[in-house]
Amino acid sequence: MDDTAALKKTPLHALHLSLGARMVPFAGYEMPVQYPAGVLKEHLQTRAGAGLFDVSHMGQVVVRAKSGRYEDAALALESLVPVDILGLAEGRQRYGFFTDENGGILDDLMITHLDDHLFVVVNAACKEADVAHMQKHIGDRCDITLLDRALVALQGPRAVDVLAELWADVAAMRFMDVRHCRLHDISCLVSRSGYSGEDGFEISVPADKAEDVAGRLLEHPDAQPIGLGARDSLRLEAGLCLYGNDIDTTTTPIEAALEWVIQKARRTGGARAGDFPGAARILNELDNGAARRRVGLKPEGKAPVRAHSKLYADAEGKTELGEVTSGGFGPSVEGPVAMGYVPVSHASVGTQVYAEVRGKYLPATVAALPFITPTYKR
Amino acid sequence: MLKFTEEHEWLKLEDGVATVGITEYAVEQLGDLVFVELPEVGASFSKNDDAATVESVKAASEVYCPLDGEITEVNEAITADPSLVNSDPQGAGWFFKLKLKNPADADGLLDEAAYKELTAQ
Numbered sequence: 071m072d073d074t075a076a077l078k079k080t081p082l083h084a085l086h087l088s089l090g091a092r093m094v095p096f097a098g099y100e101m102p103v104q105y106p107a108g109v110l111k112e113h114l115q116t117r118a119g120a121g122l123f124d125v126s127h128m129g130q131v132v133v134r135a136k137s138g139r140y141e142d143a144a145l146a147l148e149s150l151v152p153v154d155i156l157g158l159a160e161g162r163q164r165y166g167f168f169t170d171e172n173g174g175i176l177d178d179l180m181i182t183h184l185d186d187h188l189f190v191v192v193n194a195a196c197k198e199a200d201v202a203h204m205q206k207h208i209g210d211r212c213d214i215t216l217l218d219r220a221l222v223a224l225q226g227p228r229a230v231d232v233l234a235e236l237w238a239d240v241a242a243m244r245f246m247d248v249r250h251c252r253l254h255d256i257s258c259l260v261s262r263s264g265y266s267g268e269d270g271f272e273i274s275v276p277a278d279k280a281e282d283v284a285g286r287l288l289e290h291p292d293a294q295p296i297g298l299g300a301r302d303s304l305r306l307e308a309g310l311c312l313y314g315n316d317i318d319t320t321t322t323p324i325e326a327a328l329e330w331v332i333q334k335a336r337r338t339g340g341a342r343a344g345d346f347p348g349a350a351r352i353l354n355e356l357d358n359g360a361a362r363r364r365v366g367l368k369p370e371g372k373a374p375v376r377a378h379s380k381l382y383a384d385a386e387g388k389t390e391l392g393e394v395t396s397g398g399f400g401p402s403v404e405g406p407v408a409m410g411y412v413p414v415s416h417a418s419v420g421t422q423v424y425a426e427v428r429g430k431y432l433p434a435t436v437a438a439l440p441f442i443t444p445t446y447k448r
Numbered sequence: 449m450l451k452f453t454e455e456h457e458w459l460k461l462e463d464g465v466a467t468v469g470i471t472e473y474a475v476e477q478l479g480d481l482v483f484v485e486l487p488e489v490g491a492s493f494s495k496n497d498d499a500a501t502v503e504s505v506k507a508a509s510e511v512y513c514p515l516d517g518e519i520t521e522v523n524e525a526i527t528a529d530p531s532l533v534n535s536d537p538q539g540a541g542w543f544f545k546l547k548l549k550n551p552a553d554a555d556g557l558l559d560e561a562a563y564k565e566l567t568a569q
Contacts, residue, residue, distance in 0.1 A: 109505040110480040299479070299506050372483055372527075374503050399482040399505050406483075428485075428501065 080126035081220045081280040089295050097194035099127040102297040109299035113401040116266055116304055117442070120226040121296035122287055129197025130217040130274055133204065134187040137211075143188050146208040147181070152323065152346045154333035158183040163246045163261050166331055167323065168203060173348030173355070174319035175326065176203065178311065180272075182248045182261065189248075189259070191221070191272070193313045220280030225270030225304070227445055228292040233260070233271055235290055236283075240271070245446040253283055262447065266301070267308025269445045307400045307407060309366060309439030315377055316364060316395040316409055322348070324355035325411065327364045327439075332356065362392060363417040366439040367408040367425070371432055374399045374406040375425040381410055382424045385431045391416055391423060400441055407441045408434070451554050452563035453514045455496075458538055464551040465520065469542040470502070470511060470533065473567045479504045481530040486522040487544060493517065495553075500543050502533070514557065516549040 077100040086093065091102035102124065104112060115121055135142035144155040153166035160183050168176040177196035182189040192200045197216065204214045224233055233240045236253040240260065243249060248261040256279040264270035275283045287293050302312070311317045317326045335341045338353050346352075369375045375397045383389040397408030408425070416423060419438050424431040451459045451466075456474035459466040475481070483503040493499050493513035500511035522544045526532050533541035548554065558566065 103506075104479060108480045110482075113505070303505050373485065374483055374508070376508060399503065401482075401505065 078127075080124055081277040082124045082126060082222070082284055085281050085284055086124065086295075091295070091297060094298070096298055097127055099194065101127060102295070104297040104299045105295050107294065109297070109303065110401050112294065112296040112300035113303050115294045116226045116268060116296055116300060117402050118227065119292040119294065120224055120228040120232045120270075120290070121266070121300070122284060122293055123223040123225065123296050123301055124220075124284070125223050125272070126220040126277075126280065127194035128221055129192040129194065129200060130219050130221060131190045131192060131197075131201060131204075132187055132213075132215045132217060133190060133208075134213045134215070135211060136213060138186060140183065140186050143212055144183070146211045147188055148336070148342060149345060150204065150207055150347065151179075151181070152332045152336050152349070152352060153181060154335040154342075155181060155183070155188070156342070157333070157335060160185070161248050163248050163263055167317070167328070168200065169323070169346055169348040169352065170319055171347050172319070173322040173351035175313070175317045175321055175323060176200070176319060178313050178317065180261070180263065184248060184259070195314065218277055220275045220277050221272060222275065222280070222284055222287070223264050223266075223270060223272045224287060224293070225264045225266040225268045225296075227269060229268070229270040230447075232287055232290040232293045233273075236286060243447075245269075245448045254286060256283055258283065265308070265310055266304040267310070267440055267442050267444045268304075269447050303398055303401060306396050306398060306409065307402055307441045308444060309409065309441065311364070312396055321364070321411070322352055322355055322360060324352060324360040325362055325364065329356055359414060362411050362413050364395070364409060364411055365417050366437040366441060367394065367397070367410055367423070367434045368437040368441075369406040369408065369425060369432055369434040372405065373427055373432060375408045375427055375432065375434060379408075380426045381412060381434075382426065382431060383416060385424050385433070387424070387426060387431050394425060403441050409439070412436070449554075450560055451557040452560065453512070453557055454566060455512050457511065457514045459514055459554065459557065461551070461554055464548050466515065466517070466546045466548055466554070467542050468514060468544055468546055470537055471563070471567075472537050475534055475537040475541075478502060478509060479506070481533050484526045484530045484533065484543075486524075486527055487519045489519050489522060491519045493519070493546075502530070511543060513546065515546065515553050517546040518549075519544050520547050521545040
């Protein structure tokens with residue numbers, strides 16, 4: 071049997087093939103890693119114009135309280151994430167994560183207050199487990215529905231102009247706003263968010279209309295299709311975590327430098343402090359610090375330092391500090407960039423560390439994240 | 449005379465010295481190169497040893513020494529500008545020159561027709 075036979079296809083699969091994409095297996099799906107332009111040009115296109123990404127493999131889930139009240143759905147989900155969801159205004163979105171009893175991260179997600187319910191977007195590889203997790207813990211209070219919809223991300227400084235051709239009102243949206251809209255009479259849900267460090271949008275589309283919407287966006291001269299290769303280098307330059315690389319069940323939110331995700335209401339002394347899995351450890355680390363931190367790393371030479379490269383305090387590889395969790399070449403930075411975990415003693419910006427690459431210990435400097443200046447419209 | 453390996457290196461043979469690079473097919477598979485690490489002049493390698501490293505935005509790959517021999521020259525132009533390998537893999541994008549230990553071993557490599565057949569599959 072062909073290896074790709076068991077892989078799922080997104081509603082945009084045929085479009086990818088017609089655009090000349092090179093397809094690879096990713097999270098159980100056959101996905102475009104790059105188009106004929108190549109990863110470098112696709113990356114720079116997204117930073118200068120607009121890039122269209124197929125993210126239909128991600129899970130789109132509706133969480134609706136059996137009572138029909140938003141407050142009940144919000145409080146239920148708050149029992150699984152350290153995020154202020156009750157205080158989330160209608161039409162607004164927040165980043166968050168599911169935690170486990172040890173304070174580790176089960177998945178990261180985007181949470182939206184939509185009308186009387188919650189709309190959440192989770193990672194492709196985790197979506198079945200996330201739905202089961204919600205069913206188990208809040209299924210008595212909420213209906214959890216995994217939607218069969220497509221999701222496209224339009225990212226870059228020209229994204230707003232490209233989308234405005236289909237829906238002029240988009241220009242009034244702020245970063246993390248979410249709106250229902252009709253794009254050429256197709257009912258869509260648009261959020262002003264993304265994972266590239268650029269201004270941009272994620273557009274949830276009925277599966278059978280995905281090709282129509284994607285095709286119309288790509289008609290704009292400033293929009294180009296972008297594959298997973300550039301998606302990875304864009305999010306790395308933006309200092310954003312990739313679940314399974316930079317965060318997982320072995321990393322806590324504080325170790326991952328994601329304490330900003332935990333709003334005041336859920337922190338020690340807040341109105342609804344704690345009451346999420348792993349709260350004791352996470353709030354303790356929030357108040358007193360964690361032993362290690364996720365940091366940005368700028369290798370000094372030209373050699374990319376990849377994920378799983380070991381990090382050392384010295385050029386001889388005697389004192390091991392931790393390892394790189396994401397690393398590669400940053401086309402906008404025009405050099406290698408990486409992220410990894412080091413003890414807090416070595417986490418200050420400017421600290422010199424050494425990364426082991428093919429038996430050599432290459433100097434790298436702890437650097438502020440992100441590596442680029444985000445262009446979010448706050 | 450041009451020869452090829454199944455690992456997608458090409459060799460141009462002149463007086464017992466092979467100029468070595470990676471084929472157009474290999475470059476197509478790798479995508480945009482952003483980093484090249486070349487061997488030291490004077491280093492000796494056996495066939496299939498890792499002689500050089502190329503990295504695209506996404507991943508690192510090894511370039512193998514196609515035959516036994518000693519490095520006599522390396523192409524510094526591609527370490528300064530790895531995109532030369534993308535734009536002219538079988539010309540300006542050459543990697544290194546290798547003085548062959550046994551020039552006759554080259555007879556065992558693929559000729560151009562055999563390599564084309566291999567990559568057409």
